[in-house]
Amino acid sequence: MTNPRSPLAELEARVKARPLPRHVAIIMDGNGRWAEQRGLPRVAGHREGSESVRAVTRTARRIGVEALTVYAFSAENWARPDDEVDALMQLLADYLDSERAEMMENGIRLNAIGELDRLPESVRGRLAAARAETAANRGMTLTLALSYGGRQEIVYAARAAAAAKGAELDAEDIEAALWTRGLPELDLLIRTSGERRISNFLLWQCAYAELHFSEVLWPDFRDEALLTAISDFQGRERRFGLTGAQLAGRARDCD
Ligand code: IPE
Ligand code: IPE
Ligand code: MG
Numbered sequence: 001m002t003n004p005r006s007p008l009a010e011l012e013a014r015v016k017a018r019p020l021p022r023h024v025a026i027i028m029d030g031n032g033r034w035a036e037q038r039g040l041p042r043v044a045g046h047r048e049g050s051e052s053v054r055a056v057t058r059t060a061r062r063i064g065v066e067a068l069t070v071y072a073f074s075a076e077n078w079a080r081p082d083d084e085v086d087a088l089m090q091l092l093a094d095y096l097d098s099e100r101a102e103m104m105e106n107g108i109r110l111n112a113i114g115e116l117d118r119l120p121e122s123v124r125g126r127l128a129a130a131r132a133e134t135a136a137n138r139g140m141t142l143t144l145a146l147s148y149g150g151r152q153e154i155v156y157a158a159r160a161a162a163a164a165k166g167a168e169l170d171a172e173d174i175e176a177a178l179w180t181r182g183l184p185e186l187d188l189l190i191r192t193s194g195e196r197r198i199s200n201f202l203l204w205q206c207a208y209a210e211l212h213f214s215e216v217l218w219p220d221f222r223d224e225a226l227l228t229a230i231s232d233f234q235g236r237e238r239r240f241g242l243t244g245a246q247l248a249g250r251a252r253d254c255d
Helices: 007-016 031-037 042-063 075-079 082-105 121-134 150-168 171-177 223-234 244-254
Strands: 023-027 067-074 108-113 140-148 188-191 210-213
Touching (some): 067 075, 075 082, 075 140, 082 121
Parallel strands (some): 067 140
8 A cells, every 4th residue: 555645745735737827926924023923033034935936946847837926035135224235135145056056956946136246246247157157057037036126127128129129119128129029928826924915026927917915924935835836826716807708718719
């Protein structure tokens, strides 16, 4: 007799058996509260949060997600106290040093979006090296949103599209100039820590994404929480403006 599978393995098997979101994005929130609950400095929460990035990346890759985009530092986060910003930049540099080997082993292509020229050289150099080293990997694209703002991204894209097309520009031209160009359409946006807002993340790309809000604080968000979010997504009916009857008709036509 084979061993009974653990509840987590059962959940993973159920999730893998159904259509997966191609592109998952996460607002990784709650590091500070996780640390405060334990009487620790906020940076301890950020450190544990970087372990969650590792775990979630590994699981997303294993089940077959094509693109994972994580909000690691917002354009607005520059206004936090200097010592917290410095600690976050240091953690980012450490993360880039420690993850390169695993990215290569697992076929992960590293990508980054945001106003990257605002990052310190210690991060920019490591980011450029890791992106170059992993550029040919095809397993999953991991995109770090760093010094990122959704409004800022749309402004850059609109300027680029206007320079090329003038007043004739349309939505496709803006889409093609976004920092996320080339990634699959966003299917699922997750926010952790019980907050229910977008905080300037992927504003354009969220147009028809499914939203999942988890109460779990980011440092505690691991396999089970990710699989639960994807399972929730798999139970949704995505209508894209159509009626339920139209969707049923389309599904019949495809059979
Ligand atoms: C998310 O956790 C990480 C970043 C924004 C960099 P927070 O630092 O926002 O944690 P809370 O929301 O204060 O708990
Ligand atoms: C959003 O979290 C940014 C990141 C997760 C990197 P914040 O904690 O900065 O967002 P607000 O301030 O609660 O909206
Ligand atoms: Mg927060």
